[in-house]
Amino acid sequence: MLVDVHCHLTDESIRTNLAEVIDDAKKSGVAIVVTSGLGYEDCLKALEISDYKMIFPSLGIMPYELGGYENVLDLIEKNAKKIVAIGEVGLDFHISVKTDRELQRRVFKEFIELSLRLDLPLVVHSRSAGKYALEVLVECGAKDVIMHAFDGSASHSIIGVKNGYFFSIPPSVVRSVQKQKLVSKVPLDNILLESDAPALSPVPGNVNLPSNVRISAEMVSKIKGVPLEKVEEVTTENAMRILRIRA
Numbered sequence: 001m002l003v004d005v006h007c008h009l010t011d012e013s014i015r016t017n018l019a020e021v022i023d024d025a026k027k028s029g030v031a032i033v034v035t036s037g038l039g040y041e042d043c044l045k046a047l048e049i050s051d052y053k054m055i056f057p058s059l060g061i062m063p064y065e066l067g068g069y070e071n072v073l074d075l076i077e078k079n080a081k082k083i084v085a086i087g088e089v090g091l092d093f094h095i096s097v098k099t100d101r102e103l104q105r106r107v108f109k110e111f112i113e114l115s116l117r118l119d120l121p122l123v124v125h126s127r128s129a130g131k132y133a134l135e136v137l138v139e140c141g142a143k144d145v146i147m148h149a150f151d152g153s154a155s156h157s158i159i160g161v162k163n164g165y166f167f168s169i170p171p172s173v174v175r176s177v178q179k180q181k182l183v184s185k186v187p188l189d190n191i192l193l194e195s196d197a198p199a200l201s202p203v204p205g206n207v208n209l210p211s212n213v214r215i216s217a218e219m220v221s222k223i224k225g226v227p228l229e230k231v232e233e234v235t236t237e238n239a240m241r242i243l244r245i246r247a
């Protein structure tokens with residue numbers, strides 16, 4: 001049994017054939033899928049499609065589209081008992097992003113504070129900002145952190161490991177040397193699996209799906225030299241514990 005701790009089932013490319021996508025995920029051994037809403041409207045959709053058996057919601061907003069973020073804070077507060085995480089939220093310092101970095105930091109801190117107050121884990125986006133996102137998290141005393149698709153250097157990941165943070169590994173690990181280095185550096189006890197569907201497919205340009213978390217698991221097994229069953233067992237246990245989902 002596998003857990004996909006982060007994806008976007010509300011994306012048009014997936015939502016239109018959701019039943020089939022979920023069926024394929026089950027066939028691939030995926031038992032739990034966390035769908036992350038991005039912005040107020042999408043968060044409502046994430047709540048709507050969650051069945052709390054296999055699909056669980058996480059509510060957040062992209063750091064490069066922060067318009068209306070206050071509404072997302074409100075929505076999280078109102079649905080705190082219904083959601084398994086806050087996110088994705090975080091920082092995006094990619095060259096293409098024009099959103100002010102100080103504004104991003106300020107908003108990120110608000111979400112971190114909310115996660116502490118509501119005692120909910122955080123799913124963190126940190127494109128081209130791994131080191132900075134970790135700095136903010138440590139500074140704010142964040143607990144229960146999932147660094148999703150971390151693209152920072154493997155040496156920076158150690159700061160996260162020291163603070164008990166998790167790193168979720170997407171299927172693009174098969175074609176990313178940076179992700180492969182991350183997997184070798186981070187202990188299995190701090191690893192989770194994600195698809196980030198429809199993004200981060202093992203094959204560039206393809207629509208990614210939750211069923212592909214099996215590919216992440218296989219790659220972690222290969223890099224770490226531990227049996228696939230062990231990777232499944234440990235990552236699933238890690239996921240259920242941090243998301244507080246009971247089997």
Ligand SMILES: [Zn+2]
Binds near residue numbers: 088196
């Ligand atoms: Zn995502």
